[in-house]
Amino acid sequence: xxxxxxxxxxxxxxxxxxxxxxxxxxxxxxxxxxxxxxxxxxxxxxxxxxxxxxxxxxxxxxxxxxxxxxxxxxxxxxxxxxxxxxxxxxxxxxxxxxxxxxxxxxxxxxxxxxxxxxxxxxxxxxxxxxxxxxxxxxxxxxxxxxxxxxxxxxxxxxxxxxxxxxxxxxxxxxxxxxxxxxxxxxxxxxxxxxxxxxxxxxxxxxxxxxxxxxxxxxxxxxxxxxxxxxxxxxxxxxxxxxxxxxxxxxxxxxxxxxxxxxxxxxxxxxxxxxxxxxxxxxxxxxxxxxxxxxxxxxxxxxxxxxxxxxxx
Ligand SMILES: [Zn+2]
Numbered sequence: 386x387x388x389x390x391x392x393x394x395x396x397x398x399x400x401x402x403x404x405x406x407x408x409x410x411x412x413x414x415x416x417x418x419x420x421x422x423x424x425x426x427x428x429x430x431x432x433x434x435x436x437x438x439x440x441x442x443x444x445x446x447x448x449x450x451x452x453x454x455x456x457x458x459x460x461x462x463x464x465x466x467x468x469x470x471x472x473x474x475x476x477x478x479x480x481x482x483x484x485x486x487x488x489x490x491x492x493x494x495x496x497x498x499x500x501x502x503x504x505x506x507x508x509x510x511x512x513x514x515x516x517x518x519x520x521x522x523x524x525x526x527x528x529x530x531x532x533x534x535x536x537x538x539x540x541x542x543x544x545x546x547x548x549x550x551x552x553x554x555x556x557x558x559x560x561x562x563x564x565x566x567x568x569x570x571x572x573x574x575x576x577x578x579x580x581x582x583x584x585x586x587x588x589x590x591x592x593x594x595x596x597x598x599x600x601x602x603x604x605x606x607x608x609x610x611x612x613x614x615x616x617x618x619x620x621x622x623x624x625x626x627x628x629x630x631x632x633x634x635x636x637x638x639x640x641x642x643x644x645x646x647x648x649x650x651x652x653x654x655x656x657x658x659x660x661x662x663x664x665x666x667x668x669x670x671x672x673x674x675x676x677x678x679x680x681x682x683x684x685x686x687x688x689x690x691x692x693x694x695x696x697x
Contacts, residue, residue, distance in 0.1 A: 399571035399643035404543045408515050410580045412547065413554040447472065448481045449495075455488035456481075463499040469525025471498075490516050497521070497529035506536045511544055515551070522555045530555075538563070546572055553585050558685040565684040569596050570643035588688035595681055595688075596639040603642070603674045604635050613666060626656035627663040631670075645674045 446458040461478075464471050476482060484491060494517060497503045506514060518537050521529035538560050541548045545567035552560035568577070574593050578586050614624035634648040635641045641648055649671035650657075657664040681687070 399567075399640055402644070403545060403567075403571065404511075406515075406544055406547060407512055408544075408547055410546065410550065410577075412515065413519060413551045414580065414582070447476075447478075449491065450481055450483050451488040451491050452485050453487050455491075457488075457491055457495055459495055459498055467498045467527060469527065471524040471526065486516070486520050489513070490520055493517050494520050494524070494526055494529055497526050497532070503528050503532065506532055509536070511540050514540070515547065518551060534560070541567075546577070550580055553582055558689070562683040562685050565592065566678070566681070567643065569593055570640050585689075588684070592684050592688045593639065596642065599677045599681055600635065600639055600642060602677050603670075604632075606670055606673050608669055608673065609666065614663075623656070623660060623663050627653045627660070627667065631667070642674070642678060645671055645678070649674065 445461055447461050447464055449457045449459065451457065459471075471482075473482060486494070490513075493504060493506070493509075506517065509517065514533065514536055517529065518533035520526070521533050534555075534557055537548055537551055538557075541560065541564045545564040549561055549564035549568045552558070552564065569589075569592060574590075578589055581589055614628040615621065616623065630652040631648055634652050649667045653663065653667055657667055
């Protein structure tokens with residue numbers, strides 16, 4: 386039976402090709418910030434004294450406390466020059482600033498403040514980099530924002546959903562555009578859209594609709610005649626081992642377009658190795674699918690710009 390022939394030959398879920406992470410989908414939407422400690426800084430309570438009392442009282446350094454209780458001090462003029470939101474408006478020079486990040490994250494983040502060589506973050510795990518990137522954006526630590534942006538972009542292949550959300554929440558349209566095809570062809574639309582900032586939701590639905598239209602165009606490829614899998618007027622194994630797996634593959638929806646090689650090569654290679662007719666057909670169909678996908682264009686141009694036009 387047809388069902389038996391296709392069992393186990395369905396498309397691999399696209400998400401299985403990406404890495405999982407402990408970072409939740411809502412991670413980059415969180416906006417908790419610093420707070421001012423009511424108590425004076427406990428200058429001498431730990432063996433590790435990071436702060437010179439004179440500097441703090443002279444108002445030349447600012448004292449911070451991490452979520453795990455470590456103290457840090459930053460030169461005030463450096464913090465003022467190189468960050469945009471690290472110092473709360475109601476801060477006074479005698480108070481300590483409590484930050485919700487751990488000492489590990491703050492140790493790296495604060496290395497970006499000041500006239501010195503800054504870290505390149507080449508060996509950070511994705512989880513650690515994501516935390517540094519979020520803190521950099523939240524406190525507007527400018528040079529850390531730039532470095533994190535480039536490093537996060539590299540993870541777009543492995544963690545497209547989280548990198549896209551990072552880009553959406555922090556205004557990096559070029560990174561969003563790079564990840565958008567991987568995300569639209571791997572995430573469940575109705576679940577994913579809730580994690581996007583509001584202004585992206587309607588454009589994302591539009592983007593998904595464009596991909597759905599592309600899928601229809603690929604399914605109705607003119608070069609595939611209605612009797613493509615019949616030989617001498619009779620249906621043959623070409624249908625069971627080529628036509629049927631491809632249509633079942635495409636039948637899962639836009640997720641099938643995550644990897645067209647999977648549909649037009651992997652699913653049928655057991656058959657196309659020995660059937661020249663089907664091999665030629667699949668090669669040309671795959672090329673057609675790739676060219677249709679190519680024409681979809683970048684999200685920010687095809688979906689966000691029409692949003693702007695509609696509003697004006
Ligand atoms: Zn064949």
